[in-house]
Amino acid sequence: MTKKVKLDDMSRRDREPLIHLDHEELMRLPPPLDDPSEDRAFSPLSAQVREKYECSLDDTCAVSVPQPKTKEEEEELVKKFLSGLDKLFTRENNWTFLQPLLLTMEHCARCQTCSQACHIFEASGNNELYRPTYRSEILRRLYFKHVKGGGLVSAWQHGQITLNWPLVARLIELAYRCNLCRRCAQTCPIGADNGLVAHELRKLFSQEMGIAAKELHDSGSMLQLKVGSSTGMNSVVVKDNLEFIDEDTSEKTGLEVKTPWDVEGAEVLLIHNAGEILAWPENPGAFAVILTAAGIKWTLSSELAGYDSINYGVWYDDAQFARVALKHAEAARKLRVKKIVLGECGHAHKALSVIADRILTGDLNIPRESSMTLLRDIVMNGRIKLDPARNDFPVTLHDPCNLVRLMGVVEPQREIVRKICPQFREMEPHGVDNYCCGGGSGFAIMSGHNFPDWRFQVAGRKKIEQILNAFSDCLDPSIPKYLCAPCSNCKGQFRDMLAYYGLWENQRILYGGLVELIVNAMTDVKPGFIEWEWR
Amino acid sequence: MTILLYGTIYAALAAFLAACLARAVLYARAPLHLRWELYPVPHEETRRAEHGGSYFEELDWWIKPAQFNLLGELKAMAAEIVFLKGLWEFNRKLWWRSFPFHFGLYLLIAAVLLLLLSALLLIIAPGWMVGALGTSLHWLYTLTGLAGAGLAVMGALGLLYRRLTDQQLKTYTTPGDILNLAFFIVTIGVLAAGYLFRGPAAPSTLTVAVGLVSFDSSVEIPGLLAAGLVLGALLAAYIPLTHMSHFIAKYFTYHSVRWDDKPYLRGGNLGQKMAEYLTYRPTWAAPHIQADGKKTWAEVVMINPAQRVKK
Numbered sequence: 087m088t089k090k091v092k093l094d095d096m097s098r099r100d101r102e103p104l105i106h107l108d109h110e111e112l113m114r115l116p117p118p119l120d121d122p123s124e125d126r127a128f129s130p131l132s133a134q135v136r137e138k139y140e141c142s143l144d145d146t147c148a149v150s151v152p153q154p155k156t157k158e159e160e161e162e163l164v165k166k167f168l169s170g171l172d173k174l175f176t177r178e179n180n181w182t183f184l185q186p187l188l189l190t191m192e193h194c195a196r197c198q199t200c201s202q203a204c205h206i207f208e209a210s211g212n213n214e215l216y217r218p219t220y221r222s223e224i225l226r227r228l229y230f231k232h233v234k235g236g237g238l239v240s241a242w243q244h245g246q247i248t249l250n251w252p253l254v255a256r257l258i259e260l261a262y263r264c265n266l267c268r269r270c271a272q273t274c275p276i277g278a279d280n281g282l283v284a285h286e287l288r289k290l291f292s293q294e295m296g297i298a299a300k301e302l303h304d305s306g307s308m309l310q311l312k313v314g315s316s317t318g319m320n321s322v323v324v325k326d327n328l329e330f331i332d333e334d335t336s337e338k339t340g341l342e343v344k345t346p347w348d349v350e351g352a353e354v355l356l357i358h359n360a361g362e363i364l365a366w367p368e369n370p371g372a373f374a375v376i377l378t379a380a381g382i383k384w385t386l387s388s389e390l391a392g393y394d395s396i397n398y399g400v401w402y403d404d405a406q407f408a409r410v411a412l413k414h415a416e417a418a419r420k421l422r423v424k425k426i427v428l429g430e431c432g433h434a435h436k437a438l439s440v441i442a443d444r445i446l447t448g449d450l451n452i453p454r455e456s457s458m459t460l461l462r463d464i465v466m467n468g469r470i471k472l473d474p475a476r477n478d479f480p481v482t483l484h485d486p487c488n489l490v491r492l493m494g495v496v497e498p499q500r501e502i503v504r505k506i507c508p509q510f511r512e513m514e515p516h517g518v519d520n521y522c523c524g525g526g527s528g529f530a531i532m533s534g535h536n537f538p539d540w541r542f543q544v545a546g547r548k549k550i551e552q553i554l555n556a557f558s559d560c561l562d563p564s565i566p567k568y569l570c571a572p573c574s575n576c577k578g579q580f581r582d583m584l585a586y587y588g589l590w591e592n593q594r595i596l597y598g599g600l601v602e603l604i605v606n607a608m609t610d611v612k613p614g615f616i617e618w619e620w621r
Numbered sequence: 622m623t624i625l626l627y628g629t630i631y632a633a634l635a636a637f638l639a640a641c642l643a644r645a646v647l648y649a650r651a652p653l654h655l656r657w658e659l660y661p662v663p664h665e666e667t668r669r670a671e672h673g674g675s676y677f678e679e680l681d682w683w684i685k686p687a688q689f690n691l692l693g694e695l696k697a698m699a700a701e702i703v704f705l706k707g708l709w710e711f712n713r714k715l716w717w718r719s720f721p722f723h724f725g726l727y728l729l730i731a732a733v734l735l736l737l738l739s740a741l742l743l744i745i746a747p748g749w750m751v752g753a754l755g756t757s758l759h760w761l762y763t764l765t766g767l768a769g770a771g772l773a774v775m776g777a778l779g780l781l782y783r784r785l786t787d788q789q790l791k792t793y794t795t796p797g798d799i800l801n802l803a804f805f806i807v808t809i810g811v812l813a814a815g816y817l818f819r820g821p822a823a824p825s826t827l828t829v830a831v832g833l834v835s836f837d838s839s840v841e842i843p844g845l846l847a848a849g850l851v852l853g854a855l856l857a858a859y860i861p862l863t864h865m866s867h868f869i870a871k872y873f874t875y876h877s878v879r880w881d882d883k884p885y886l887r888g889g890n891l892g893q894k895m896a897e898y899l900t901y902r903p904t905w906a907a908p909h910i911q912a913d914g915k916k917t918w919a920e921v922v923m924i925n926p927a928q929r930v931k932k
């Protein structure tokens with residue numbers, strides 16, 4: 087049994103991880119994954135990685151911060167951290183989130199109501215390190231001591247903390263052990279927000295110290311701002327790919343589809359997560375089929391970032407977030423479209439519709455709409471002909487946190503699956519009380535070192551439990567089952583996690599989007615749009 | 622001594638109000654942050670509020686009339702303020718301790734207000750206090766006060782016991798947390814003891830209240846009761862200096878963060894505020910931000926750091 091960590095362990099100078107994860111201690115999964123001795127072993131970090139990077143938090147490493155070589159270098163980094171900490175609490179630097187951050191710092195009653203809401207804490211077997219308040223309490227003590235200039239009375243009232251490089255290094259990693267799903271915040275009786283704390287810490291590290299997970303920054307927002315998409319596709323490549331998808335979709339469905347590009351004055355500018363185009367081409371293909379069949383005047387944009395709705399800045403950096411959001415809005419303004427419709431990508435929904443709302447001023451504030459809402463209108467108003475019998479297999483629906491708890495788009499997708507999937511069953515809990523897939527806040531694209539082990543065995547564990555429970559009446563490999571996840575990042579997590587647990591191979595649980603289910607049920611389309619093949 | 626006691630009470634009350642005001646102003650004057658709402662939002666249209674939905678569920682929501690379900694919001698607020706509904710739903714074990722504590726405090730506050738009302742009536746219109754009204758008020762503030770004191774002490778003892786014994790709270794408990802609860806228990810305990818054991822010759826609570834309102838130094842307040850009043854005054858002044866001032870914070874965490882789903886509309890006053898914030902000059906030091914303390918936020922976010930690197 088791992089010894090329970092204390093807050094001052096964060097400042098420990100030895101390089102040993104604070105905890106080790108043991109399968110016997112993790113939350114038990116339902117059948118057929120109920121035997122912990124059959125769990126996959128956690129791949130250990132190599133000695134080289136441990137030597138090179140800061141990996142003294144737990145058994146994994148998400149950010150790969152190089153170890154400082156000298157004491158002076160360490161001190162310099164701590165100084166930078168302190169400077170960033172100060173800036174986090176000034177209106178000039180952090181007007182974007184100052185008020186909620188202050189409220190969270192000043193008023194947490196440390197009652198731990200939030201802990202049981204956190205899927206990571208629960209899945210880890212209530213490991214103290216992953217308690218939502220553990221991270222927050224570290225920041226809170228640093229805030230009272232170093233920002234508010236605490237003294238003896240403050241330490242007595244708010245608690246002690248020792249700031250040194252080991253603490254900062256561990257805090258960097260700890261900021262990436264939260265999915266930012268904010269389920270904890272939903273349960274806080276005061277309204278404090280531990281998800282926000284992880285978000286603000288990530289910002290501090292990125293905006294002041296230039297430290298962020300490379301998948302989010304270098305090959306995420308920076309690549310998107312450089313070539314137009316974090317997939318690396320520029321506008322020529324993306325057009326080529328879509329042309330291929332059009333051909334393939336036309337052949338497969340028997341309906342002629344052609345993706346329109348840069349149509350001025352279109353009713354709808356559709357922005358996909360460009361990851362769909364490469365990983366799940368049937369998704370943009372299905373969108374094209376539905377919008378064309380419904381007679382909607384739509385377009386894609388070939389502007390820089392206009393064809394990729396991702397905005398990873400929303401997870402770690404306000405400046406990067408705003409830069410990408412402005413590019414999306416600019417693409418829509420140039421085409422003078424009536425509205426932007428966001429494809430199946432949860433964080434893109436929240437980023438552009440909710441969080442960017444107040445910075446998209448003047449004529450950049452072009453209305454944004456969820457594809458769930460538009461699709462509901464098309465399906466429920468009979469704008470396309472559907473035969474639910476074509477979807478007569480068990481279907482469950484995953485609620486992407488960004489779309490549901492953080493944006494309130496709950497029912498449209500449900501109305502659709504209820505109408506077209508006779509064997510639909512809910513996960514429990516669902517809707518705004520859902521659990522994150524475990525890939526939230528960028529984890530779905532973070533695969534460095536052995537991080538996927540942690541992502542699947544800890545962060546995604548609760549979701550695996552929910553999926554198995556939802557299909558508990560048909561856990562039979564001869565029955566194909568469909569996990570509908572209308573979000574690219576969630577799908578990325580499911581692709582990797584279902585394979586990790588052998589749930590496609592052994593239980594025939596396939597994942598996919600919502601539009602695929604709709605097209606699969608369209609009577610004007612050749613049967614069998616969903617191919618029941620793993621990808 | 623009596624005047625000193627009155628002075629302490631008034632000074633503490635002034636400190637309480639000033640500190641509460643300062644805290645409220647601090648939060649109210651913080652810049653309007655980016656939207657960060659959390660669903661369910663109870664002022665949504667009733668049908669949507671039931672499942673936690675938002676106006677984003679409406680096709681072309683921006684051309685539809687905005688709906689604000691005031692009743693829904695008031696109902697959610699009342700359930701939260703009076704019954705601590707969130708705690709009941711998510712931490713039942715704590716609710717059994719926290720609810721009596723908070724409800725006891727509400728009753729105590731109600732008792733104090735009723736007592737002060739009675740004192741004012743006695744000064745302004747003494748005739749009204751003769752008969753049924755005076756008797757009713759007497760019983761009302763007495764019973765409310767005693768019930769409040771009992772519930773609050775019971776709840777505070779339960780909370781303190783949990784803080785001291787529950788392993789999951791220990792890591793996060795500071796000496797200040799213990800003091801806070803102990804302060805409540807001792808203060809209310811001394812006040813209750815001072816009232817219950819005040820002796821037959823002691824002035825009534827109404828007489829003390831009249832003395833306080835009229836600065837009557839002739840009222841001889843028994844020592845234990847006076848000690849309770851001083852402790853109560855100090856506690857009141859202390860609360861807004863701590864996280865226990867969440868009765869102020871909660872207004873903002875709910876109305877300005879969790880439930881603030883107000884969309885930006887062209888021509889609205891949100892645009893003016895944003896225009897101001899975009900003139901702020903950030904000093905974040907990471908190279909990709911390219912903030913030098915001279916550029917405004919508006920300029921910083923128009924930079925494409927990836928393309929600059931290319932050059």
